[in-house]
Structures are given as structure tokens and as C-alpha cells.
Amino acid sequence: MSFLEGTGEGSKLSDVISVVSKDKNLDKAVIIDALEQAILHAARRDFGTNADLEATYNEEMDEIELFQFRNVVADDSTAEEDGNGNETEIELTDAKKLDPDTEIGDALGIKINTARFGRIAAQSAKQIIVQKVRDAERAQVFEEFKERVGEILSGHVRRLERNDIIVDLGRVEAVVPVREQMQGERFRPKDRIQGYVVEIKRSSRGPQVVMSRAHPGFLIRLFEQHVTEIYDGIVSIESAARDAGLRSKIAVYSRDSSVDPVGACVGMKGARVQAVVQEMNGEKIDIVPWDKDPAKLVCNALAPAVVSKVIVDEERHAMEVIVAEDQLSLAIGKRGQNVRLAAQLTGWRLDIKSEAKLEEQLAGVKSVLASVEGLGDMHAGILVHEGIKTLAELAEVSPRALGRLLNLDESDAEKVLQAAAEKAKELETGVIQDTDEYSAEDAAAAPIPEETINKVEDDIRKDRIEVFMKLKGVGEATAHALADAGYGTIGDIIADSADEVAQKADLSLGIARTVQIAADRYLQEQLVAEDKT
Numbered sequence: 188m189s190f191l192e193g194t195g196e197g198s199k200l201s202d203v204i205s206v207v208s209k210d211k212n213l214d215k216a217v218i219i220d221a222l223e224q225a226i227l228h229a230a231r232r233d234f235g236t237n238a239d240l241e242a243t244y245n246e247e248m249d250e251i252e253l254f255q256f257r258n259v260v261a262d263d264s265t266a267e268e269d270g271n272g273n274e275t276e277i278e279l280t281d282a283k284k285l286d287p288d289t290e291i292g293d294a295l296g297i298k299i300n301t302a303r304f305g306r307i308a309a310q311s312a313k314q315i316i317v318q319k320v321r322d323a324e325r326a327q328v329f330e331e332f333k334e335r336v337g338e339i340l341s342g343h344v345r346r347l348e349r350n351d352i353i354v355d356l357g358r359v360e361a362v363v364p365v366r367e368q369m370q371g372e373r374f375r376p377k378d379r380i381q382g383y384v385v386e387i388k389r390s391s392r393g394p395q396v397v398m399s400r401a402h403p404g405f406l407i408r409l410f411e412q413h414v415t416e417i418y419d420g421i422v423s424i425e426s427a428a429r430d431a432g433l434r435s436k437i438a439v440y441s442r443d444s445s446v447d448p449v450g451a452c453v454g455m456k457g458a459r460v461q462a463v464v465q466e467m468n469g470e471k472i473d474i475v476p477w478d479k480d481p482a483k484l485v486c487n488a489l490a491p492a493v494v495s496k497v498i499v500d501e502e503r504h505a506m507e508v509i510v511a512e513d514q515l516s517l518a519i520g521k522r523g524q525n526v527r528l529a530a531q532l533t534g535w536r537l538d539i540k541s542e543a544k545l546e547e548q549l550a551g552v553k554s555v556l557a558s559v560e561g562l563g564d565m566h567a568g569i570l571v572h573e574g575i576k577t578l579a580e581l582a583e584v585s586p587r588a589l590g591r592l593l594n595l596d597e598s599d600a601e602k603v604l605q606a607a608a609e610k611a612k613e614l615e616t617g618v619i620q621d622t623d624e625y626s627a628e629d630a631a632a633a634p635i636p637e638e639t640i641n642k643v644e645d646d647i648r649k650d651r652i653e654v655f656m657k658l659k660g661v662g663e664a665t666a667h668a669l670a671d672a673g674y675g676t677i678g679d680i681i682a683d684s685a686d687e688v689a690q691k692a693d694l695s696l697g698i699a700r701t702v703q704i705a706a707d708r709y710l711q712e713q714l715v716a717e718d719k720t
Contacts, residue, residue, distance in 0.1 A: 200249050213323050219244045221319030226251045226301060239275075241296065254296035259289050328359050329394040333387050339408045340398065344378045354380055359396055367399035370432030372468050381466065383408060401431035406472070409463045410437070416451040425477040428531035432470055436488060436528045438477035449474050457686045469693060473528075481535060482506065488529035491673045492518035495542055505536035515541045516648065517673050552576050559610060561603040566593050578611035651675060658705040665702065668692040680706045 204222075208215045223242040230240050230253055239256040257277040277297070282289045289295055342354040342361060352363040352374055363382050374380055382398025383405035389395075399405060407424050416422040426438040439448035452474045453460050460472055475487040485506055486494040496509040510518045518539050519526050530537045549571055555578065556567035569592060575581050582604055584592075590600040648670050654677065655666035672692040674680050680688060680703060689699035 200244075200251070201246070207320070213320065213327065217323040218320070221323070222251050224319060226253055230299065230301075239294070240299075251301065253299040253301055255299055256294045256296050259291050259293045259295055261291055325394060329387060329389060332359065332384070332394055332396055336384050336387060337404060337408075338384050339381055339405065339412070340384055340396070341379065341381050344374045344376050344380055346376055347374075352380065354382065354398065356396065359394055361396035361398045363398045363400060367397070367401050368431075369400050369468055369470065372400070372432060381405075400467075401429065403427040403429050403435075406435055406437065406463070406467070409466055410452060410459075413459045413462045414452050414454070416441075416446060416448075421446055422448045422451050426532050426534075428528045429470075430524055430528060432468065434471045434473070434524055434528060435467075436473045436475065436532045438475050438484065438488065438532055440477040449476055457690055461690065464690070471691070471693065475532075481533065485529065485533050485535060485537065488532045489518050489525065489537075492525065494518070496545075503536065504534075505538065507538050507540060509540055509542055509545050512541045512543055513675060515539065517675065521671060556581065559603060560606040561595075561599060562593075569593060578607050582608035582611055658702065658709055660701050660705050665692075665694065665698060668694055669702070677706045677709060681710065 200222075204215055204218045207213070207218050223244060226242040227240055230242070231238060234240060234255065241254045241256065243252050243254070244250075245252050257275055259279055259282045260276045262278045262280050277295060279289075279291055282293075282295050285297065286295060340356055340361065342356040345353045345355040345360065347353070348362075350365040350368075352368065354361040354363060361382065361384075363380070367382075367385070380400075382400055383402045384396060385399045385402055385404075386397040387394055388397060404427075406427050406429060410424060411417045414422065417424065421443050422439055422441050424437050425440050427435065428437075429435045437452070439452055441448040441451070451459075454462075460474065464470060464472060473490060475490055478484045478487060482497040482499055485497060485508065489508065489510075492510055492514045494508055494510055494514075498507040498509070500506065508518065517525070520528075526537055526539050552571050553564065553567040556562060556570050556575070557564050559578070559581070562570075570581065573592065575584070581589075584604065586597050586600040586604060589595065589604060590597050593600070593603075595603070651670040651674070652663070652666045655661055655669050655674075656663065658677070661669075669680065669688075669692050672688075674692070683691070685696060685699045685703055688694065688702060689696045692699070694702070
């Protein structure tokens with residue numbers, strides 16, 4: 188008798204097990220266990236839930252055997268029955284006919300004919316088997332996809348649910364939550380989609396795969412797919428930071444000195460990076476060389492801005508980055524994007540300042556230090572050069588060290604330190620107020636206010652756009668794109684190839700070539716004009 192739907196009465200049970208195992212890609216043991224449980228479930232409808240029953244697959248007989256266990260008792264004992272009228276005991280004489288070695292007190296298994304259960308029991312058994320197979324399939328799928336966390340999977344959009352994207356991966360559905368989607372990206376049903384597997388969840392409907400297109404791991408895996416040197420382990424991506432849908436930065440390192448890690452990731456004529464950019468819906472990608480020196484890494488990460496100086500504060504795990512005035516807007520980036528991504532990439536807190544701002548602050552620091560009795564402007568300059576920026580820091584220096592530093596007698600150094608400590612305490616308690624020139628709080632190097640950043644950024648950007656619009660054939664939209672890409676001068680445009688201009692400014696290659704030709708002509712005209720004058 189078969190309990191599996193679609194199999195005839197004459198089907199061999201072993202054949203049925205093999206077919207279902209192959210069709211569902213399940214181990215035969217799972218199918219056999221489901222059959223045994225189904226027979227037990229069907230039998231308990233007749234024998235009751237308390238009956239001592241056992242179902243076992245007999246491979247030689249090719250059938251599920253059902254046994255009821257009864258206690259062996261002495262002859263002429265009163266037979267006990269359970270609540271369903273089924274006997275739970277067997278006399279010794281009858282038991283020895285079944286098993287000559289049995290003794291009083293043993294539990295003897297008596298084989299039950301499964302044909303007695305009828306169609307209702309058989310149908311119930313089918314449901315058990317279906318559920319067992321479904322559970323086994325879900326468990327198998329979960330185990331399979333659990334190992335794929337951190338990989339990129341491809342599928343097709345099945346539907347959209349409250350802005351979440353449901354993806355058909357074949358054996359299972361995946362979800363791309365709205366928080367894991369890239370800004371400005373739109374998908375419709377049946378569209379192909381790739382995603383980075385971040386998590387596998389168990390649910391009543393089976394395993395749920397959570398994918399992301401905004402995770403930095405998505406960017407890393409895409410480069411692994413398109414850059415042979417990364418796949419082979421020659422080049423590695425040491426760090427990645429993303430503003431999903433807008434801009435990304437990756438720091439790359441080569442284990443082979445003959446292989447340029449940045450060039451390997453860019454590829455011939457930018458082919459490799461363009462393949463990644465295309466998959467990421469045009470997201471701009473900065474590829475910078477990784478360096479063991481944190482300061483050098485920060486300088487690389489802030490590209491295309493040129494850094495003049497870096498002051499490292501190990502205790503706060505922060506760096507003060509000094510740039511020229513014309514590099515300030517470029518270093519900060521649109522809405523602080525460049526410095527924010529650089530901070531994520533390096534893991535350091537970054538504070539961007541212009542050289543003019545630094546000089547202004549240093550002048551204030553020198554003024555405060557020079558106001559201490561026994562010190563002058565020259566002494567203050569030496570102290571600032573040594574990294575001492577506040578009265579409190581000066582007061583902590585030992586007399587001997589200060590004497591050697593400023594060429595003072597130890598007694599004079601002690602007087603200076605005492606005066607500095609008293610003045611620092613007065614500033615702290617508010618007995619004296621900070622001067623207009625500089626304050627103790629100014630020396631803490633507070634970040635540039637956001638409104639100042641925005642004003643500087645807007646002014647510089649407007650100047651650049653005006654310059655770029657002087658180029659023949661360059662309209663306002665193209666000028667804005669060049670400014671947003673970080674180009675500061677017409678010479679910067681000529682310094683790059685047409686492919687690089689197209690990639691950085693998100694322009695077509697044809698427009699990028701037109702811009703470069705116009706820029707070259709403009710500079711030539713300027714040189715001719717200068718020669719005439």
C-alpha cells in the first residue's frame with residue numbers, strides 16, 4: 188500500500204522512495220523517516236495516543252512494518268486493555284509461539300497489518316509525508332544558503348512589497364529591504380538583479396535570504412568578479428566605504444611590487460571599473476592605494492584633494508588635515524561627502540582645515556602662550572612647533588625639559604610653569620576671560636562650522652562653473668558636472684584622459700572629448716594672447 192500521492196498500488200516502496208528523494212533532492216533517510224512517522228500517525232487514530240507502537244522500514248521486505256508492544260504475562264491472567272479496547276498484554280504461551288525466547292515481563296512486538304487503517308488514515312499519512320518533506324526541503328535550503336552569506340546572488344524581481352524588492356532565486360525567495368537599496372535605483376518585475384547576501388532568516392514560510400545593494404561588501408565582491416588579480420589574491424581590497432548610489436572609495440594593496448593595484452582595478456581604458464560602475468547604476472568609485480602609515484592613507488583617501496600637512500592625535504584617534512585654500516572645498520566634498528567617506532575608509536576621525544585657518548589659530552595660540560610671564564614671541568613659536576597648544580599642556584612639562592627647550596635656567600623654567608598653571612586655572616574657573624584674539628577653547632581645534640563649509644564650497648564652485656562655461660561648446664549642465672567631479676582648473680581637465688573625465692564627471696565619452704578639445708584650444712588662445720602683450 189502506498190501513502191505517496193501519484194504512486195499506484197503496484198509501485199514498489201523502494202522505487203517510490205528513490206523517485207521522491209531524487210525529485211526533491213533529499214536524502215532517502217528523510218523520506219523513510221517521513222513514511223514511518225506517517226504510519227505511526229495513522230495507527231494512533233485506531234490504537235490511541237498512549238499505545239506503545241513502533242514503525243520501521245524493512246528494506247528486505249520493502250515495506251513499513253508496524254509493531255504494537257505488549258507485556259508478556261502468565262497464562263490465565265486477566266488481559267488488560269487500553270482506553271480504546273486494544274489489548275496491552277499477551278499470555279506467555281501465545282508469546283512463545285511468536286518468540287520462543289520470550290519471558291514473563293518482556294515487551295513483545297506484535298506486527299500489525301497496516302491495511303486496516305482505511306482511506307482516511309492513509310490520507311492523513313499523506314499529509315504528514317508532505318509536511319515532513321517540505322520541512323526537510325526548508326532545512327536543506329537553509330543549510331545551503333547559510334554557507335552563502337557574503338556572496339553575490341543573481342535573480343529576477345518577482346514583486347515589490349512596501350518598497351522592498353522580492354527576488355526569485357529559484358529555490359527560495361530573497362528580499363532587498365528599502366534600507367539596503369541604492370539611492371535613485373528603480374526595479375520592475377522580471378528585471379534581473381544582483382545582491383550581496385547579508386543574512387539568512389528562518390521563518391514559517393521557509394528560509395528568507397536578505398540581500399543588499401548598499402553594503403560595502405557588494406562593491407568588494409563585484410571587484411573580485413571583474414579583477415583577476417583580486418580573485419588570484421595578488422591585489423586585495425583592504426577597506427571600502429560607500430555612500431550608496433552616489434560615491435564609493437576603496438583602498439587597494441598589491442602583494443606583488445610589479446603590479447599596480449589601482450591600475451589593475453581600473454583596467455585597460457577603465458574597462459574593469461566601468462563594468463562595476465554599470466552594475467552599481469553609475470555610482471562613482473574612487474580607487475586609492477592603501478598604506479600602512481595612517482597619515483599617508485588619509486592623504487590618499489582624500490583624493491583628488493591635495494593635502495599639505497597632517498597632525499595626528501593618537502589619543503583621540505583623530506587627525507587634523509591641513510589643505511591649501513583652493514583645496515578646501517575639494518577635500519570636504521559635496522555636503523561633506525569626500526571627508527566622510529575618507530573617515531569611514533581609514534577609521535580615523537578627520538578634521539579638515541585650510542592653511543589660512545591654521546595660521547590664524549596658531550597665531551592665537553602663540554599670543555596666549557606669549558602672555559605668560561617669562562615667555563616671549565620666540566619662545567611661544569618654539570612651544571607651538573613642539574606641539575604645545577594650551578596653557579594646561581605647558582604646565583605639565585617638566586622644568587628640566589622646558590629649560591632645555593627654551594634655553595632657560597631651571598629656576599626660571601619653574602617660574603614660567605607656575606605662571607602658566609595659575610593662568611590655566613584662572614581660565615578654567617572663569618576668573619579671567621578669553622581674549623578676542625584667541626581662546627583656550629580655540630586651541631582645542633573645533634571643527635569648521637557647517638555654514639562656513641557650505642559658503643566656501645558654494646563660492647569656489649560658482650567660480651569654477653564660470654571658468655568652465657568659457658569653453659566653447661560647454662553648457663551649464665556640463666560645467667556643473669565638471670565642478671562636482673572636483674575639477675578646479677582647465678589645466679586639471681587636460682591633465683586627465685577623456686576616459687577619466689567621462690568617468691569622474693559622469694559624462695559620455697563624446698562630450699568628454701569635446702570638453703578636452705575646447706579646454707586645449709582655450710589654453711592655446713590664452714598663451715597666444717600673453718605673447719602678444
